Amino acid sequence: MAPDRETTETAFVGQKGITVSRFADRVAVVTGAAQGIGAAAARSLAADGATVAVVDLTEDRARPVAEEIAAAGGSAVAIGCDVAVEDDVTAMTAHVVDRFGRLDILINNAGITRDNLLFKMPAAEWDAVITTNLTSMFLCCHAAQGPMVAAGYGRIVNLSSRSALGARGQVNYAAAKAGVQGLTATLAIELGPFGVTVNAVAPGYIDTAMTAATARRVGLEAAEHQRRAAEQIPLRRVGRPAEVAEVIAFLASDAASYVSGQTIYVNGGAR
């Protein structure tokens, strides 16, 4: 049946189009960015206009991601830095600030696992995981707060983990990732008055080299390990690095300007 009267409209179409560039003029450091979640975060920030320091253990490891960003029209530099070594972190931060004149965003992503049941875990495995996953974040935040406080602006996003709630065979990793949440909440209090927000992202099972190594350790193919994990996850699948990167990018953006001291779980609904 024909309508009683016609619907009218007035269309507005921009001549120049709209360019969305959330991170224009922003400079970001992403640690452990040669692969996995860090690489996805570096790509995401760069795609939205940030200049990204792709940081990993060696410059060679970091270079392919930086080159990929540049090839896609973005801006990136590759920097070698062991985030567990204070002198490396100091030098890396100074390099970024000297080169670009600012440091707006820090994504503390580098991390390792050394899984073992408590009775089999040597102290060296405890130390390695606490140092690389937690002390590194203290060092990077310590170095970054100088330029951020001076500028009255900063965004820090730390990678925690669902394992912070407890995970068999991960006493070192769980303790470090729970520590990340305490560090995050405390730095939000200390740095908030200077315009710096500090948040954490706690992923569940994400398809990366880290979880592939876990699968190998328990004698399974990555696909079978993921299939079994997915049975326990409400969304019935494991996550992708880009899905974590989206949440990191939100917390690093001005859209999250009143969010600080939070840990956001990105785990497909698992409790």
Ligand code: NDP
């Ligand atoms: P990957 O192992 O795939 O990537 C981590 C990157 O960090 C690697 O490139 C690694 O280099 C680098 N790295 C390790 N140690 C250092 C160091 N001392 N200095 C600089 N770079 C270093 O990990 P994911 O992408 O899976 O994980 C990223 C973060 O997310 C980690 O903090 C992890 O704990 C966390 N996470 C991951 C989950 C997952 O399911 N994948 C779940 C929950 C949290 P190299 O390879 O040379 O060692």
